[in-house]
Amino acid sequence: MIKLKNLTKYFGQLKVLEGVSYDIPDGRSLAIIGPSGCGKSTLLKLITGLEEPTGGTIFINGTDILTLNEDGWTNIRKKVGLIFQSSALFDSMSVFENIAFPLREHADYGESKISEVVKEKLRLVELEGIESMMPAQLSGGMQKRVCIARALAFEPEIILYDEPTTGLDPITSVAIENLMIKLKAGVTSIVVTHVLQTVYRVADDVVMVHDGKFIQVGSPEETKRSNNPVVKSFITGGLKNG
Numbered sequence: 001m002i003k004l005k006n007l008t009k010y011f012g013q014l015k016v017l018e019g020v021s022y023d024i025p026d027g028r029s030l031a032i033i034g035p036s037g038c039g040k041s042t043l044l045k046l047i048t049g050l051e052e053p054t055g056g057t058i059f060i061n062g063t064d065i066l067t068l069n070e071d072g073w074t075n076i077r078k079k080v081g082l083i084f085q086s087s088a089l090f091d092s093m094s095v096f097e098n099i100a101f102p103l104r105e106h107a108d109y110g111e112s113k114i115s116e117v118v119k120e121k122l123r124l125v126e127l128e129g130i131e132s133m134m135p136a137q138l139s140g141g142m143q144k145r146v147c148i149a150r151a152l153a154f155e156p157e158i159i160l161y162d163e164p165t166t167g168l169d170p171i172t173s174v175a176i177e178n179l180m181i182k183l184k185a186g187v188t189s190i191v192v193t194h195v196l197q198t199v200y201r202v203a204d205d206v207v208m209v210h211d212g213k214f215i216q217v218g219s220p221e222e223t224k225r226s227n228n229p230v231v232k233s234f235i236t237g238g239l240k241n242g
């Protein structure tokens with residue numbers, strides 16, 4: 001579903017990713033771990049075209065996304081749902097308007113169809129009946145669920161989660177993880193996180209980013225048992241965020 005080939009990203013002289021190659025098969029859930037600032041979120045931005053790589057290529061479903069024009073990007077983005085760390089809801093719009101926004105922008109739907117989709121996605125994330133509420137009236141966990149509902153509006157083939165449980169209390173974190181597990185069927189997902197509980201509960205595969213490279217590739221259990229000292233330090237909480 002997603003193929004990274006010799007992917008490199010520099011910001012000026014700062015190396016973020018260097019020569020990364022990795023295939024994410026259809027239907028798998030990949031967790032990307034590592035300390036803050038290591039390039040995890042940048043990788044998601046590269047996949048969605050929010051950043052351009054310094055070198056290398058990215059394929060989604062066999063398409064080299066770096067060769068796409070704007071129409072091509074629009075079609076790709078319909079297949080990719082992005083859940084932002086901050087939820088990124090429009091404060092001036094109701095829950096209904098937030099979820100309807102991408103449909104009005106990029107789908108040839110009438111208002112009746114849009115209303116049907118919004119209600120269906122809110123049912124899926126167990127938030128029925130809150131269409132008229134504003135983001136400021138919602139808890140952090142509810143905002144995250146609305147963001148997920150919005151990301152699901154186009155029935156994406158790929159879901160990208162950027163720190164989905166960071167800042168949430170333990171009970172809400174488990175609820176979001178349960179929702180992520182529920183959504184795994186039939187989609188390919190990438191979860192960027194430093195919360196190991198989330199990794200162990202939702203991921204099929206794990207990679208760890210360090211110094212621009214994938215220094216650990218394997219299952220969650222293999223990652224736990226890694227003999228790489230950097231990985232071991234991160235797993236035990238000794239690797240400081242920076």
